[in-house]
Amino acid sequence: MATIKRPYDLEDFRKATESASGGERIIIEIDGVKAAIVPVEDVEYMEALEDAEDLRDAMKAMEDLSDTIPMEDVMKEYALI
Numbered sequence: 001m002a003t004i005k006r007p008y009d010l011e012d013f014r015k016a017t018e019s020a021s022g023g024e025r026i027i028i029e030i031d032g033v034k035a036a037i038v039p040v041e042d043v044e045y046m047e048a049l050e051d052a053e054d055l056r057d058a059m060k061a062m063e064d065l066s067d068t069i070p071m072e073d074v075m076k077e078y079a080l081i
Contacts, residue, residue, distance in 0.1 A: 003027040 004012055004026060016026040016037045026037040075081045 001025045001027060003029060005029045 001024070004016060016028065019026055020037045020039050023039050023041075025039070025042070028035050028037065072081070
């Protein structure tokens with residue numbers, strides 16, 4: 001993983017994006033703030049992991065519905081029906 005400190009021109013960014021498209025991860029640091037340029041495949045993989053985690057959490061929540069309130073009761077309580 002390469003680190004570019006304070007890239008000054010577009011050529012530095014061009015090289016970084018070219019490297020990322022080849023699978024390399026690049027860290028850019030400007031005034032102590034770090035950001036990354038990563039391959040698209042890395043982003044897609046992370047999104048898939050997040051989606052799987054969301055699905056797992058939703059499935060777990062659906063397993064225990066004992067403390068839920070029926071929608072009709074909520075609507076009656078707030079005079080919506």
